[in-house]
Amino acid sequence: MRKVKFGINISLDGYCDHTAMSPSEELLDYFTGTMDDVDLVFFGRVMYELMFPYWADVAKDQSGTPAENRFAERFTAIDKIVVSKTFENARKDTHIVRENPVAELLKLKQQPGKSITVDSVSMLPEMIAADVIDEFNLVVHPVVVGHGRPLLVAGSLQQKLNLKLVDTIPFKSGHVALHYMRM
Template sequence: MRTVTFGMNISLDGYCDHNLFSPDEEVMEYFTSTMDGVDLYFFGRVMYELMFPYWDDVAKDQSGSPSENEFARRFSAIDRVVVSRSLEVNDPKARVIRSNPVEELSKLKQQPGKNISVDSVSMLPDFIAAGLIDEFKLVVHPGLAGNGRLLLPPGSLTEKLDLKLTEKIHFKSGSVALHYVKQ
């Protein structure tokens, strides 16, 4: 069975809008390392549109910093599933599903392959409730956002989920990478 990991940037007050953060070289290298062993990304429409075609373009023209270029090269090479009722994509690495993301992720988890990385805040409560998320890799940034999208809205979980911290990395920027697994 494949391992499903949820990864996200987050502020100290629990907000996870990617536009709030500007990861430095060290944090970008960390995110690149999280792709080791991943052969599939599972996106919601919003996150997919935030990430693509931006990172594909950086991979093609090498327009970022050295760490951004390496992230883009590796990130763009990984297959992806996108959940959307309306999005049409012209992306040879992407497959769009229109409904039942919990059922689809459950099927993918049972198939042979490497790890699956989930990058969708909107579907996270449903994935947690279905027991599909095995690991959480959060990078906590040293700042308070005060608004935006919360990682988990109040009342979105029906049961408490106990996690075990397996790794903690401190970055010079003050950000901290936290790796948790289900107990």
């Protein structure tokens, strides 16, 4: 059975607004390394459109820093699923799921392969309720943004989810990577 890992960048005040944060070279190398055991990324439409075509262009043109180029190459090589009822313009390596993303993810989890990374705040409560996520990887950015989407909306979980901290990685830039597993 494949592992499903939820990963997200978050500000000190709990928001997941990627446009308000910027990763350091060291952090980009960390993200690149986390994809070594991943062969599928499961996106919501908003996050997918934030990531593409930007990273695909960086990979193609090699227009970023060395760390950005390495990340872009690795990230764009992984198969993708985007969940949307209306989205039409997916890349050729991206499959669109129109309905019941949790059932699709549960089915994919049973198939052979490497880990699956979920990168969608909007689907998080539903995926936690379905007990589909095995690991949580949060990267806390040293910034207070004061706006954006919170990791979880108040009242969105039916019950408390207990996790076990298995790794903490502090970076020179002030970022901190937190790796949790379900208990």
